[in-house]
Amino acid sequence: MTTRDAALRLRGLTKAYAGRTVLDGLDLDVRSGELLALLGPNGCGKSTTLRCVAGLEVPDAGSVEVAAEQHVSGRPVAMVFQRVHLVPRRSVLDNVCAGGLGRLGWRGLAPALFPTALREEAMGCLDRVGLADRAHDRAGRLSGGQQQRVAVARALCQRAPVLLADEPVSALDPRAAEQVMSLLRDLARSEGLAVVAVLHQPALAARHADRTVGLRDGRLLLDQPAGTVSAANLDLLYAGATPLEVAA
Template identity: 65%
Template structure:
């Protein structure tokens, strides 16, 4: 589904990624681990088209990546707090709407509202559809953000440290939801994480980065202590 081949990213004279190869299959949750500065977020930005490639290619289903192929879930959730959960989810479809129908939530088509409600139901929040986003807990807001990504109808979901601001219980729920959606909807989900233990419990596969290079690509049971030998994070074996 999502394939990065020989991807290199350079900022000035500094090489951040060194010809990285990563593939995420349909129905798979791939967790990217590594210490701070290892290139995790740059990898995700390169996959999304937010970082210019010095080398390599990014494809979705064997074709050059298109913006509508990829949905993003961010660490900072970026909901419009004064808008309802339903209206925030509808925003995931703005790329498919004519400009005149996308500027005012009251003009969202009925079919889109029904689709957004189905997405909220999929993440377990249909009963909060008409509540303001700012009234929801952090974990609930992140689930709304995931529903918004679903409403985009993208085959690939990129999640940039989606649980780092959540308490342990909410983090488990959100990672479990991403895994469930990958398996149930056939999505290719790539999640950058700081928590190896969450990756072990929820990911289908782990890619480990060190100094901008892939040094691990395997099952969640693989040891990952060598990714953190600089002491930036507590080693986990």
């Protein structure tokens, strides 16, 4: 991969907390149109990587480039969390519209004042995740899997070239987890997004990701096409981890 191919480029990313190194000079490139699964035992630096990319944490050293531009704050990335953080009493459509407010330069705008163009765009995002028919339902009435799909639609409304998903399926049942991962894969390909998903399920990564990256002790231990990751690779990655740190 050349630098021009990478929608997301990390170089020398380093982060420590209270003297403990969590990221140790991480280098990583992610292409547009690629779904990358980030695996590794608890505490290896997966979520910290995403938070540094999103600007939620400030790395101690290194650089983050999105769409070939180096950013210090306000990076053009969207993030989906394990907990979806929807406003349960608001409509599904209002929740998705909220994703577009930042790029429009608005904060705290009452839903009744959302521009028509933003509502139309949000409806298009809901259609992409298969929930246009639930646009006027309260978000709190949806299932966990549906709420996570709304969170993905909200991220799409940000129009960011990079989509980060931090354990997006860990709270979902197996069927909903498959649906969300399939959605992320399809969006990477159809929308040309660079998608990075932190997972604890190697089997999901093998079925849905284009590429698997494994971190251990803040360093890159594994980087190869998802379908080629062997049981021996995973044994090495998770050596010494507890059973709860790696699901079947």
